[in-house]
Amino acid sequence: MEEPVFDYENYSYYLEYGDFDDIGRQGYVQKETLHIISVVIYSISFVLGIIGNGLVIWLTTCKRKLTVNTIWLLNLAVADLVFVLFLPVSIDYVLRDFHWDFGVVMCKLNSFVSVMNMYSSVLFLTVLSLDRYVSLVHLDWSQRHRTVRRAWAVCLIVWVFAVALSIPTFIFRDTIELHNKVVCFNNFEREEGHVAAMHRHIAIVAIRTTVGFLLPFSAITVTSVLLAVRVYSSTIVRLSSFSKTVSAIILAFFLCWAPFHVFSLMEISMYISPQLGDVLRVGFPLVTSLAFFNSCVNPLLYVLIGQKVRRLLKRSFLELTKKSLRELSQSVSATQSISVPANAPAAESIELSIV
Template identity: 30%
Template structure:
């Protein structure tokens, strides 16, 4: 088995995920970015799933948002493992099976997120361009079936990436979670190097077309059609709508274009070329920006809705009030218990003192009188 079959450039793979033992400032920045994105993404998507799933009436847009938030939560939940991988200098310590699972979740989110964004754009386009058809056929059941189909197709697209992912030991002693193109070899004679290159290029261009270019074209054409339809009717485009369209397209392009660009450069550039070295070093950062899309999606599609923002603020306020009420109740209970114990202690001391006074013997009474007389004498003479 040739070395080139395990990774796009096996001689450069140690550079791809930080060959240096000491983390550079760029690596520290990337790890910090991953940690921030992971924390915000998990909290944000959990909040949206809770509010939209339990406090918002079921609607078509809520189904889109729930599926998008579920996909983004799935992706951001794997970020801590990727952060650990980066923090250990590009050494994978969680085994081959989990390497495949973790990588597959990343690619599944890539496909699901792109397909859902395209479907949401088409849905809005049909509502504006074909309002009669949308009124008659657009319902919760249809949108639910479309979401199931999107997830199923995304799983099918993810299968090749699951198959060719593996934990690969390097000569430097590190273990890399990356592609292993020489798995599942055919039984008939073949050129191993050519086969590995075909698989490498096929996976790269599959991601480029299905997870980026085709959804991006659908998003752009959908909003162009919406804009043209509104213009023909003489309707003024709301500023919020225009802002949302621009934000969706720009965010999708900025988050995912660097990742796909460097993947294609790494695949197409010759082995050991400067372009491939740059692409190998830039891939971890571009992957982090791809994850960033899972944080920005809820902001674009959820927080642009004032009613939903109000519900989220109300939910957070209710949670905080509940927590504060429990804390105050606990504090009052403890304070009341402390006061009760102090009062009981004082009562016991006073009762004991009173008992002792009434139980003094005659000799003790005489001793007390003499002590009192001595005290008075000291006061008089001083």
């Protein structure tokens, strides 16, 4: 069986069977350091992602009437939550020194979810940016056509598009046993050989970079510039707290994901310039961890920047505390009401306990 092409996306094959044998102890120390950093960032992303995105979903569905704005944030939180639920699998993979112990289906599903999260997040951020521009600049049009029902329709289109773009990951992701380890990697070769694998690899990275980064970045940049010009030249249009939150979310996404896409382009340049291998080996684990960390950043930004979210959280926790104290008080009162004097007959005690 021919060995698969290098897979820098998960960097497992290269770390295990790359140049570490040639660079000695320093290389292995470097590898262990990258493993530790990855596990720490994945663990932080998992804990904060579960708590933060769970709170966002709870607040938007239970504590507030759904509006167009909250629908975008709800779907963004769902995408991030689904992704962080799979992070323990990646943590286990790193801790086992990149030995995949979950089977080929989970290998495909885990990578599929991560890519789908990337596409859905950037598409929802693009929709958020476009919607913000329309609702602030074209107020009359947005009041007539910007409805909750249409927002849900747009969300459905985004999810279908994100799933469709992620299908190649599910198709090409595979497992193989090498040197007594099972590796989860992108098997672009199939039966056609290295040339076909190279073409598939370049095509997938090109689509991912264009649709998942360049086009959304261009759309968001254009609308943000137009909105900024309109705000500074108008005494009517003013940025709300929500609009500032959206700006922070968009900035955080591109700061987290831009290095990953840069390294992806460097990855396919390996076919021409193999000397980039050392840079990729050192950098790809870090930029991948940074990209994954984005899934827990958004809820933090909601709390830090969004005044309404802070007020809603404060009010919700106060209500929850009051409810807990009220139930505790009722429980104590009920216990006191059925307490029995020490000299009461045994039969009366039994009757009271049954009641």
